[in-house]
Amino acid sequence: MPTYRDEAVVLRTHKLGEADRIVTMLSRRHGKLRAVAKGVRRTSSKFGSRLEPFMVADVQLYEGRSLDIVQQAESLGSYGADIALHYERFTAANAMVETADRLNDAEATPEQYLLLVGGLRALARGEHAARSILDSYLLRVMALSGWAPSFGDCARCSRPGPHTTFVAQMGGLVCEDCAPAGSARIAASALDLLRSLMAGDWSRVDAAAAADASAASGLIAAYAQWHLERGIRSLAHVEGAR
Numbered sequence: 001m002p003t004y005r006d007e008a009v010v011l012r013t014h015k016l017g018e019a020d021r022i023v024t025m026l027s028r029r030h031g032k033l034r035a036v037a038k039g040v041r042r043t044s045s046k047f048g049s050r051l052e053p054f055m056v057a058d059v060q061l062y063e064g065r066s067l068d069i070v071q072q073a074e075s076l077g078s079y080g081a082d083i084a085l086h087y088e089r090f091t092a093a094n095a096m097v098e099t100a101d102r103l104n105d106a107e108a109t110p111e112q113y114l115l116l117v118g119g120l121r122a123l124a125r126g127e128h129a130a131r132s133i134l135d136s137y138l139l140r141v142m143a144l145s146g147w148a149p150s151f152g153d154c155a156r157c158s159r160p161g162p163h164t165t166f167v168a169q170m171g172g173l174v175c176e177d178c179a180p181a182g183s184a185r186i187a188a189s190a191l192d193l194l195r196s197l198m199a200g201d202w203s204r205v206d207a208a209a210a211a212d213a214s215a216a217s218g219l220i221a222a223y224a225q226w227h228l229e230r231g232i233r234s235l236a237h238v239e240g241a242r
Helices: 080-084 087-102 110-125 130-144 188-199 202-206 210-228 233-237
Strands: 003-016 020-027 032-037 055-062 068-078 165-167 172-174
Touching (some): 003 032, 020 087, 020 110, 032 055, 068 110, 080 087, 080 110, 087 110, 087 130, 110 130, 130 188, 130 202, 188 210
Parallel strands (some): 032 068
Antiparallel strands (some): 020 032, 055 068
């Protein structure tokens, strides 16, 4: 059977039999993959530790009838240990890989892979607040999937901004005429933070007030979960982790 190689980040694993695991990965060139890693739960396994969640590896697989088989795995990024040492990093990383796993196969592009790897690397190194890294990832991953929120013109009627009401179900900022009754307004400083998270302007993100960070996180979580059409369970453990 044909074999192939690719770079991949491990999203999740499931036990299979007594010693095997099914590994779900987001790869650089082949999209999402589900493959059997035989014998990785044995202490003698040569690459079991390289196929744990949050790890990035160069994997060689061969095509099976229903699931591919992992033949080799060489570590490219050992982020799992550093992430697991810190609760806020661990919960943020779980939310990121869960989001990546929820995306359709057609949306699993090289850009999605690079974005996730970059986010996990930043978490492992503690480059910024864990919640900020997660929020930036969620905004960018939505944009790469074709769901970029509007932070300028009205998302519904395209009326030029500035606007002060953000409605996740409508696609972002909306004007007063389009906003549903009772919609909450967003402060200008929190809106600036949303734009900075999308742009990766980390000097502004790191200097943001706690109240603005909390408001932005709530809007981002609502927006991402609305477009994924179901909740991101890991987000429940992230609240207050910033």
